Amino acid sequence: MTPHRSALLVHLFTATGAVFAMLALLAAAQENWSIMFLWLVVAFAVDGLDGPLARRYDVKTHAPRFDGVLLDLIIDYLTYVFIPAFALFRSDLLPGWTGWVAIIVITFASSLYFADSRMKTEDNSFHGFPGCWNMLVLVLFALKPSFWVILALVAALAVAMFLPLKFIHPVRTERWRTLSLPVALAWTFFAGWAAWVDFHPESWAHWGLVLTSFYLLFAGIAQQVVPRRTA
Numbered sequence: 001m002t003p004h005r006s007a008l009l010v011h012l013f014t015a016t017g018a019v020f021a022m023l024a025l026l027a028a029a030q031e032n033w034s035i036m037f038l039w040l041v042v043a044f045a046v047d048g049l050d051g052p053l054a055r056r057y058d059v060k061t062h063a064p065r066f067d068g069v070l071l072d073l074i075i076d077y078l079t080y081v082f083i084p085a086f087a088l089f090r091s092d093l094l095p096g097w098t099g100w101v102a103i104i105v106i107t108f109a110s111s112l113y114f115a116d117s118r119m120k121t122e123d124n125s126f127h128g129f130p131g132c133w134n135m136l137v138l139v140l141f142a143l144k145p146s147f148w149v150i151l152a153l154v155a156a157l158a159v160a161m162f163l164p165l166k167f168i169h170p171v172r173t174e175r176w177r178t179l180s181l182p183v184a185l186a187w188t189f190f191a192g193w194a195a196w197v198d199f200h201p202e203s204w205a206h207w208g209l210v211l212t213s214f215y216l217l218f219a220g221i222a223q224q225v226v227p228r229r230t231a
Helices: 003-029 033-056 068-090 097-114 133-143 147-160 177-196 205-225
Strands: none
Touching: 003 033, 003 068, 033 068, 033 133, 033 177, 068 097, 068 133, 097 147, 133 147, 133 177, 133 205, 177 205
């Protein structure tokens, strides 16, 4: 297979995320939350794989007609922000005015963050919370905390988008990658299992979600606190 065709196939693979986003949105419109999150987990897996494939087959050189970064951002906004915010609003987790506050804060702050030219740090981490609302909302569906806790988390993470805090990319952040990548894979497994059992309150997957989410959320900040040792 020629380099051009290989690179083009990577773009086509990335574009499947839009299909999974539509399937998730259709499930959300019917308030079938488990199916919605299963499609979002599939889209999350695609998003984790397409980046390494794009670099492996050098899509910028061999298939420059399509902007892979722009394509990825469009799909990410749908799957990471727009659909999870819609689900949070339509669910019974945020009653009345609280749902309106959450979707306005999430969509407004995320649109600015996704357009931020300083989104990435020198070590390929994220500068500020990277708008992974799909991950937060899935954990909220699993744990079902009070609406005050949900509002506090939404507000804190929205502010964290624009603070000088580092959040790791499990694949691209080299430091601690031997731990970060397995943790991210474990989170994906726990998320899929929790959705598969319809977020049963006694599911063991919930503990896995909490532990892996805690690591993914704070590992980058820990790296800022603990400087890298130099040879």
